[in-house]
Amino acid sequence: TLTILHQVGDVMKDFPIRFVLTDEAITPSAGLALVGYLLHRTKLDKRVNALRLPTVRREVHISHSDVIRSMIGLLATGKTDFDHIEAYRQDDIFSASMGIQHVPSSPTLRQRLDQLACLPMTETILWEESIRLLIQRHATLSPCWTKGKTTWLPLDIDGSPFDNSDTKKEGVSRTYKGFDGFTPLFAYAGKEGYLVHAELRPGKQHVQDNMPSFLVTAIRRARQLTSSRLLVRMDAGNDAEANVHVCLKEDVDFVIKRNLRRESKALWFQIASQKGKRVDDGQSEGVQTYELCLPQKAAIDGNTYTYVQVTQVTERTMERNGQLMLVPDYEVESYWVRLKGYEHVRMSDVLALYHDHATCEQFHSELKSDLDLERLPSGKMKTNALVLVMGAFVYNLLRLIGQDLLSDPRHPLHHKVKRRRIKTIIQTVITMAGRLVRRSRQIWMKLTRRSGYSEPLLNVYQKWREAR
Numbered sequence: 085t086l087t088i089l090h091q092v093g094d095v096m097k098d099f100p101i102r103f104v105l106t107d108e109a110i111t112p113s114a115g116l117a118l119v120g121y122l123l124h125r126t127k128l129d130k131r132v133n134a135l136r137l138p139t140v141r142r143e144v145h146i147s148h149s150d151v152i153r154s155m156i157g158l159l160a161t162g163k164t165d166f167d168h169i170e171a172y173r174q175d176d177i178f179s180a181s182m183g184i185q186h187v188p189s190s191p192t193l194r195q196r197l198d199q200l201a202c203l204p205m206t207e208t209i210l211w212e213e214s215i216r217l218l219i220q221r222h223a224t225l226s227p228c229w230t231k232g233k234t235t236w237l238p239l240d241i242d243g244s245p246f247d248n249s250d251t252k253k254e255g256v257s258r259t260y261k262g263f264d265g266f267t268p269l270f271a272y273a274g275k276e277g278y279l280v281h282a283e284l285r286p287g288k289q290h291v292q293d294n295m296p297s298f299l300v301t302a303i304r305r306a307r308q309l310t311s312s313r314l315l316v317r318m319d320a321g322n323d324a325e326a327n328v329h330v331c332l333k334e335d336v337d338f339v340i341k342r343n344l345r346r347e348s349k350a351l352w353f354q355i356a357s358q359k360g361k362r363v364d365d366g367q368s369e370g371v372q373t374y375e376l377c378l379p380q381k382a383a384i385d386g387n388t389y390t391y392v393q394v395t396q397v398t399e400r401t402m403e404r405n406g407q408l409m410l411v412p413d414y415e416v417e418s419y420w421v422r423l424k425g426y427e428h429v430r431m432s433d434v435l436a437l438y439h440d441h442a443t444c445e446q447f448h449s450e451l452k453s454d455l456d457l458e459r460l461p462s463g464k465m466k467t468n469a470l471v472l473v474m475g476a477f478v479y480n481l482l483r484l485i486g487q488d489l490l491s492d493p494r495h496p497l498h499h500k501v502k503r504r505r506i507k508t509i510i511q512t513v514i515t516m517a518g519r520l521v522r523r524s525r526q527i528w529m530k531l532t533r534r535s536g537y538s539e540p541l542l543n544v545y546q547k548w549r550e551a552r
Contacts, residue, residue, distance in 0.1 A: 238275060313336070392421050517535075
């Protein structure tokens with residue numbers, strides 16, 4: 085027993101709390117049982133265990149599913165380093181929560197993931213089971229725009245550099261942000277930001293490299309989650325004819341920001357003032373804004389598709405303080421746009437849709453900071469790519485838990501929230517204290533009633549069980 089003393093004036097008195105060791109099965113991660121339950125509803129174990137490693141001829145003692153589940157358990161608590169598994173090797177609560185028969189050692193975890201990363205089917209299985217779970221659990225995906233009877237679900241494609249400076253990992257090279265690392269690419273579906281595709285890339289690789297194949301995969305996976313029309317949103321780094329053609333062939337709508345490159349802004353103002361429509365109504369002195377919508381056509385495989393180029397040009401001849409400029413200043417925003425059924429698209433709608441695309445920066449932050457995936461754990465590119473895919477799987481699991489908790493009327497938050505950060509889900513749900521009790525050949529996880537998240541958690545668990 086450890087007794088803590090504190091001083092009141094000149095007299096030392098016993099602190100009322102004592103620290104003692106106990107053999108009771110107490111866990112600081114009771115919420116992992118929710119992650120384990122969701123994994124139990126997939127076919128992950130059966131499919132992963134069916135994989136055969138070409139370099140291993142004898143049967144392995146620790147199954148592939150135990151290795152994958154162990155890494156998923158680490159990622160769900162915000163840990164990425166392989167050595168963190170050592171703290172859970174003697175923790176039967178961790179293995180019971182995650183459905184693991186044998187928790188691997190750190191070297192076994194590292195080596196097996198190296199071997200599984202060499203099999204392309206490993207990533208395919210993880211993505212398929214992740215999408216199937218979202219469908220099975222009826223994950224809610226909110227649209228970004230509704231017009232008449234048509235709703236559009238956003239599919240945001242964007243890259244985000246991972247800083248891995250001062251490391252010698254395979255694939256680490258100079259990124260466009262000016263540091264050494266990776267430049268992975270992500271595809272988020274819905275305003276909730278469920279991941280439907282992610283790909284680890286070397287830091288020096290341009291975002292447009294192999295983008296058409298990435299885009300096709302992301303579109304086809306997102307289609308499995310919704311009956312709404314998809315709206316692909318990409319920034320100027322993906323201003324390429326190939327992307328437009330992919331979207332047209334796959335029959336999805338898009339808003340892609342144009343890269344003006346060496347185009348003259350003054351020339352654009354001249355064209356817009358002649359063929360476009362003035363929209364500022366002369367309210368600001370020294371400022372003129374014009375909108376221009378130019379129809380475009382693309383011939384692909386014998387078929388002709390139509391879309392538009394929407395451009396807004398602003399000329400400023402006066403500073404905000406009234407000082408006249410010697411040379412006018414021009415601002416140009418231009419987008420490739422297709423919204424099926426709407427040939428004349430207003431620039432205000434396009435800007436609102438594109439600016440909402442910036443939300444994916446928050447999703448990047450949750451992956452890099454909340455799940456601590458920025459500095460990937462392995463020195464091998466393929467292994468880090470597999471860890472990133474498992475991180476995407478965990479990201480979807482935690483997002484699903486968080487959104488279902490928000491829908492519960494007993495949720496402790498009283499103000500309206502549309503989405504909880506992954507960090508908040510880990511802190512309030514995954515790391516909830518619990519007590520494991522084995523009785524009558526059953527395992528019970530006891531939660532305190534004093535926590536505001538205990539009842540919502542139990543309600544979500546019961547809802548999932550009834551929906552089987």
